[in-house]
Amino acid sequence: MRIFFISSGCGFEFQNHLSDEDSNILAGFQSIGKKRSDFHFDKFMIRQDKRKELIPKIKEFRPDFILVFRGPFLPAHYVTSIRKMKIPIGIWVVDDPYRLKTHKELVQPYNLVITQDSNSVSFYQELGKTVLHLPLAVNPDKYRPMNVGEKYRSDLCFVGSAFPIRIRYFDQLTPILLKNKTKIIGQWWEKLKNYSKLKKCVLNNPIPPDEVIKYYNGAKIVLNIHRTNNDREDNPKNIAAHTPNNRTYEIAACKSFQLTTWRTDLYQHFAEEEIASFHTLGELKEKIHYYLSREEERAEMAAKAYQNVRRMHTYQKRIHDLLEYLENHVHYKKNRG
Known part of the structure; x- marks a missing residue:
């Protein structure tokens, strides 16, 4: 499977607009890539990479699925362009239910909505969206026991x-x-x-x-x-x-x-x-x-x-669960022909 990840563009200045969750998800993808020879991923870093390079990079990589994290800085017309390429694209929103009014508009162009909160699933289903509940998690290589001063x-x-x-x-x-x-x-x-x-x-x-x-x-x-x-x-x-x-x-x-x-x-x-x-x-x-x-x-x-x-509850486990879902999901099957 080939996954293309688009970062959120969120995060404080000291993070170079790469949120902690973005970096932890990327580490999870990297861990999966080391263990599975049939898995490949590439990424586009919002507010770091040049926007005009996004579509060409996607075309060159030929992903089976595109995962957008949070999505506030990715204009809807990019999502529409990607869908015209017959590539399924999903958004992982992680501020539910606190921002459901905002997310109601944000998720409209996506094939798949992934929410971190189980009680928000029905909200998206009522909008006619395909929904997956995927909680947040941890990168255990970063968050770990240590002695401190x-x-x-x-x-x-x-x-x-x-x-x-x-x-x-x-x-x-x-x-x-x-x-x-x-x-x-x-x-x-x-x-x-x-x-x-x-x-x-x-x-x-x-x-x-x-x-x-x-x-x-x-x-x-x-x-x-x-x-x-x-x-x-x-x-x-x-x-x-x-x-x-x-x-x-x-x-x-x-x-x-x-x-x-x-x-x-x-x-x-x-x-x-x-x-x-x-x-x-x-x-x-x-x-x-x-x-x-x-x-x-x-x-x-x-x-x-x-x-x-x-x-x-590691990001590697969450991504494994996501890949398992995609491998059995109608959007992914259609894309694979």
Whole structure:
């Protein structure tokens, strides 16, 4: 099989507009390529490669399937041109259900929609689209256990942007956060009501993945607070998110203990003895107190989650599942003649 990958063009400037997910997916393709002699892939890097080279590069490579990641910087007329070449093209969207209103228009020209959230599948089916649920995952060669210095050590650590639910939680958790050694890392945290009190705990800007990994490894508890369904007002039906976020897998791959928001699919991906979860702010407070004093239990759970994620939730595994789907799918069969 021949797969052509078009990157998202997302990512911070320090990533050269190549998001962490883009690079991890590419690593997954490379791993598959080393193991399968019948698999070949090529790529086009949005905002790095010249746009005028896209169609000629596709024609030269002659792919069986084109995978577009996220797709915000690929104009629809390119997708239409590719379809006229009788090459099936799919888009993997990874902000569901938070951006379903935007995605409703974005996915229209594609043969296949891949969504990272299981509860968003029916939304696309109602639009008449062929849909595959493919959760996010982890690159275990990048996210891995390591020893880190004092700079990265904490009792409580959170990495991510200051979306409304997180601001509300951390404002109300302020006494607990100040009582313990806490690190909050990401953008927009100046919005906290208690920012002046918590400022010493906050690194108020995004950091590269190789730094994120160190903070995960240095924490006793990594907090993984998921977003609410419509925090960007781009999910008008308020469809609930069911599938865990990418951090769930990344934290586990660092062999770090995490305390995460409960989601419907969480314990389909992990066992309850692997990852601790909470439903409410009150339960989160109780579990922070409980697990901070139980180092051995944290280590046991983290070790089990680590084994699980390396076995079942790598990008290599996700891409294997995607290829298996394509090899049995009507679009791919048509293209193969």
